[in-house]
Amino acid sequence: MPKSATTKIRNIRICASESEQIRQWILARKFTNLQNRFPVGNSRNTVAQIHIEGLGDFLLKRTAFHQEHRLDRRINFFFRALLKNDSALACKGSTWIREAGLPTIEPMATWLTGPAYNPGLESWFLYRPVEAEHSLLDLKEAASVYKTDDANDPQATRRYADAVQATGHYLRTMHQAKVRHHDVGAQNLLIQSDGSIAVIDNDRVSRQLFRLPFFSTVFDLRSLRRLNLGSAESEFLEAYFGAPPAPWIYRMQRLVRFQPWRRLRGKKS
Secondary structure (H helix, E strand, O other): OOHHHHEEEEEEEEOOOOHHHHHHHHHOOOOOOOOOEEEOOOOOEEEEEEEEOOOEEEEEEEEEOOOOOOHHHHHHHHHHHHHOOHHHHHHHHHHHHHHOOOOEOEEEEEEEEEEOOOOOOEEEEEEEOOOOOEEHHHHHHHHHHHHOOOOOOHHHHHHHHHHHHHHHHHHHHHHHOOEEOOOOOHHHEEEOOOOOEEEOOOOOOEEOOOOOHHHHHHHHHHHOOOOOOHHHHHHHHHHHHOOOOOHHHHHHHHHHHOOHHHHHOOOOO
16 A cells, blocks of 8 residues: 555644635645755654745644664654644744744744554644844853863853843743743753843643742743753852842852753753
8 A cells, every 4th residue: 555545634723814825825735845954853854945835934843753763762753642732832932932922933833644554654843034144052152162272262262141131031931931941951942143141942841730930940940950051050149039049049050050861861951
């Protein structure tokens, strides 16, 4: 039986106003033969640059189940696909961030494809990307390179410091809106031309039902554990809290980053 006969498109969710035009593009299977895909993140993800006539340029992220993985990983991916739709989570998370008045990618549509016996084989996420010049990681690496040289470049260090402060204000606004990202790394924070911050990779975003002063602060800090800013961490915390933080904040920041289970698996905390 040919693959096209068993592969179905399911759970189409249109997030944009141009709903009918995008739906027809999906149903025409224009996404199946894209050539300019490039890998991002883990091995399950690829992104393609596409153009939809009359709508403009977009990015299309595909999260796939890989047959070449060992058996236990294939079983894990199978049940994850049944229980969790990565593209729908990314669409929902991006919408929550935008509702908080913060810049991020603009979700357009999500859908699933796969044979009849596995409806979650592939998830697709169509979105309009953020127009950015650099990531926070780029500025961090440029500043750290110059810090180790004799010819120190104060401009690179200043740009990184400004971006770190803008990141603190951005994440404070996000958490005050009861939204947490859970994958805030320097590579997922983009610097726009006006110096403002935009976050990407929103498939782990969650929303709080309520906020308790102390416990919310602890869990907010835990959601930032991937944000390794090096020597600029104190500037970030001061911008995030709006004032120099209490000493226990620094101890809590170190504590939430200590993850012994990651060390046992051979990963850095």
